[in-house]
Amino acid sequence: MKHFTSVHDLDSLDEALKLAAELKKDPYKYQSLGKNKTLLLVFFNSSLRTRLSTQKAGLNLGMNVIVFDINEGGWKLETELGVIMDSDKPEHIREAVPVIGRYCDIIGVRSFAKYESKEDDYEEKIIQQFIDYAGVPVVSMEAATRHPLQSFADHLTIEEFKTKEKPKVVLTWAPHPRALPQAVPNSFVEWIRETDYELVVTHPEGYELAPEFMGDLKPEYDQMKAFEGADFIYAKSWASYKDYGKVLSKDRNWTVSDRQMAVTNNAKFMHCLPVRRNMVVSDSVIDSENSVVVPEAENRLFSAQAVIKLLLDEINK
Ligand code: AN0
Ligand code: CP
Numbered sequence: 001m002k003h004f005t006s007v008h009d010l011d012s013l014d015e016a017l018k019l020a021a022e023l024k025k026d027p028y029k030y031q032s033l034g035k036n037k038t039l040l041l042v043f044f045n046s047s048l049r050t051r052l053s054t055q056k057a058g059l060n061l062g063m064n065v066i067v068f069d070i071n072e073g074g075w076k077l078e079t080e081l082g083v084i085m086d087s088d089k090p091e092h093i094r095e096a097v098p099v100i101g102r103y104c105d106i107i108g109v110r111s112f113a114k115y116e117s118k119e120d121d122y123e124e125k126i127i128q129q130f131i132d133y134a135g136v137p138v139v140s141m142e143a144a145t146r147h148p149l150q151s152f153a154d155h156l157t158i159e160e161f162k163t164k165e166k167p168k169v170v171l172t173w174a175p176h177p178r179a180l181p182q183a184v185p186n187s188f189v190e191w192i193r194e195t196d197y198e199l200v201v202t203h204p205e206g207y208e209l210a211p212e213f214m215g216d217l218k219p220e221y222d223q224m225k226a227f228e229g230a231d232f233i234y235a236k237s238w239a240s241y242k243d244y245g246k247v248l249s250k251d252r253n254w255t256v257s258d259r260q261m262a263v264t265n266n267a268k269f270m271h272c273l274p275v276r277r278n279m280v281v282s283d284s285v286i287d288s289e290n291s292v293v294v295p296e297a298e299n300r301l302f303s304a305q306a307v308i309k310l311l312l313d314e315i316n317k
Contacts, residue, residue, distance in 0.1 A: 001314060003131050004307045005124070005140040006148050007191045011310075020156050020299075020306040027060045027305065033312050034063030040104035041067045041141065044111040044126070049273060049297050050141045050149065054108055057304035061312060066104065079126060093129050101134035106311055113144040113181045115245030121145065122210065137311045139304075145210075147183045150272050151191035152303035157296040158197070158232055161268050166196055167231035168265070172223060173203030174280040175250045176237030184272050185236050186213040193217070202226035206248045210241050223254060230264040235271050235280050257282040261290070268292045 001009050010016045023029065039058035043051065051067065058065040068074065075091035085092065100107060111126040121144040130138045140148055158169065171188055185201075190213050192199045201209070202220045209219075220226040227233065235256045240246045255278065261267060269281065269291045277283055286293065 001137075001310050003138045004148060004311065005127060005131075005138070005143060006146050006187070007151065007194050009148075013194055016152070016306055016310065017156060017159065019309065020152065020302040021159075023060075023305045023309070024156075024299075024302045027301075030309055030312075031060065031062045033309065033316070034058065034061035036064075037062075037106070037312065037315070038064045038066060038104040039106050039108065039308065040100060041065070041108040042100065042110070042130075043067070043069050043141075044071060044109075045142075047110055047141070049300050050110060053297075053300035054139075054141060054149070054304045054308075056301055057308055060301075060305055061308055063106075063308070063312075068100070079129070093126070094133065097130050097133040098135060101136045104136060105315060106137050106139065106308060107134050108139045108141045109143065110141040111143055113183065113245075115179060115181075115239065118241075118244045137314070139307055139311070142181075142183050144181070145183055146187040146190070147272070148187055148191070149300060149303050149307065150184055151187040152307070153296060153299035154188060154234070154270065154272070155191055155195065156299045156303060157270065157292060160295070160299075161292055162231065164231065166198060168198040168200065168229055169232045169234065170200045170202060170226050170230040170267075171234045171236065172226065172256060173207050173254060174235045174237050174256060175252055175254050176247075176276060176279055177250065179239035179245050179247050180237045182209060182238045182241055185209055185238050188234060188236070189213045189217065200226045200230070204249050204251065204254065206240050206242060207238065208242060209238075224260060224263060227260045227267075228263050230267045233261065233264060233267045233269050235269070235275075237280055252279070255279060255282060256285055258284050261285055261288075266290065270296055273297055
């Protein structure tokens with residue numbers, strides 16, 4: 001594996017999952033692997049879980065870790081090629097990325113969709129420039145269209161909590177006051193399609209995910225029907241893909257509450273966090289014993305550690 005930006009970068013999903021489970025049992029097993037290696041985490045956007053779990057993952061592997069909030073203390077970056085740089089952006093990403101690459105052995109990047117241009121976001125313009133110019137392996141810590149470390153942790157969580165071989169997993173859209181990225185749902189669908197779980201995606205009309213992520217999967221527009229017999233409910237808000245970046249609905253009938261959970265097979269409730277209570281999910285559901293949001297967030301540590309370990313193996317070859 002050269003870089004990690006999607007499930008398709010893994011040589012073997014089964015092996016990666018096994019490694020994450022092994023690291024969870026024995027987090028310091030490979031603590032000399034990262035000696036004298038530096039992990040540099042670049043954040044263009046806010047973060048709690050990714051920031052902390054990815055740092056800790058590097059530390060558990062014996063790495064030195066640097067965190068760089070590029071918008072606070074870095075120069076404002078120009079990302080367009082060929083422009084006359086007479087605006088408020090003194091530095092070009094074309095120099096910044098190779099320079100950052102000289103200071104580390106692995107780079108993590110968080111760069112959300114900007115929702116200014118569908119093409120720019122879906123071409124992954126920012127993280128692609130890191131891959132092209134950093135000269136070291138790049139790990140996505142949520143890019144414009146995917147959040148693979150999250151999906152990996154989600155997969156690990158379902159494996160831990162499932163009570164049958166092929167659980168029914170339902171991804172449901174939920175209302176939110178702001179336009180949120182499609183990265184988490186895209187990535188979740190793409191990742192879970194690599195498993196043999198039954199996957200159902202439900203959302204109001206207008207919230208269809210990009211065809212490249214859905215493949216043959218058709219959405220179920222009736223949320224109650226989708227929830228019937230579900231073993232896992234994965235809630236997430238996202239803005240429209242078709243009407244790019246728009247919030248088309250704030251209908252709180254879609255808020256995950258006891259009414260919908262009642263028709264499931266005693267489903268576990270999942271969310272990547274941060275979550276807006278009583279918009280996305282009711283207090284009663286997220287506070288219930290079926291909510292696994294905290295163990296799910298804990299698993300972010302082991303998905304990150306597995307990915308960094310695989311990249312270190314490649315570097316040390
Ligand atoms: C981000 C999102 O929806 O992609 C990050 C989630 C991990 N959430 C917010 O911006 C609130
Ligand atoms: N789930 C997740 O990525 O959380 P943060 O945005 O806090 O990192």
